[in-house]
Amino acid sequence: MYALPPGIAADRLEVTGISCPDCRGVLAVKSEGRDDSLVFECRVQHTYDLAELLAAKEERLEDNFWATITALSELSRLLAELVERGRDHGETAEAVQAYRQRAHQVGEQAQALRDIVGGNRPVDLTRTQPGSSAIG
Numbered sequence: 444m445y446a447l448p449p450g451i452a453a454d455r456l457e458v459t460g461i462s463c464p465d466c467r468g469v470l471a472v473k474s475e476g477r478d479d480s481l482v483f484e485c486r487v488q489h490t491y492d493l494a495e496l497l498a499a500k501e502e503r504l505e506d507n508f509w510a511t512i513t514a515l516s517e518l519s520r521l522l523a524e525l526v527e528r529g530r531d532h533g534e535t536a537e538a539v540q541a542y543r544q545r546a547h548q549v550g551e552q553a554q555a556l557r558d559i560v561g562g563n564r565p566v567d568l569t570r571t572q573p574g575s576s577a578i579g
């Protein structure tokens with residue numbers, strides 16, 4: 444599946460393989476102006492030029508990374524606390540062991556994802572002109 448349709452015209456919107464960063468609906472694209480700049484629009488008229496779309500997609504990616512890190516961290520902490528309390532609250536030794544293993548696993552996953560986010564390098568839109576041939 445493509446992200447951009449093969450034939451982008453000035454006079455009509457073509458469906459893309461990209462979702463709207465605001466509502467997650469389908470985006471369509473057309474070209475506009477003398478330089479055939481890309482303009483994206485969803486069903487409810489969220490509209491982006493290419494730089495805006497790239498920035499919004501990067502922001503959505505960052506938000507999703509942090510939501511996942513938060514979910515993993517919360518689960519790891521909850522399981523660790525259940526391990527601490529488990530034996531005094533009727534948990535079996537097998538359950539406590541399973542909580543301990545899973546807490547360790549999701550803790551490692553949260554850290555791995557933090558490392559990925561720390562190394563994430565979005566496109567620097569201050570140094571490029573998306574959609575143009577003049578790449579700085």
Ligand SMILES: [Zn+2]
Pocket residue numbers: 463464465466467468485486487488489
């Ligand atoms: Zn939208």
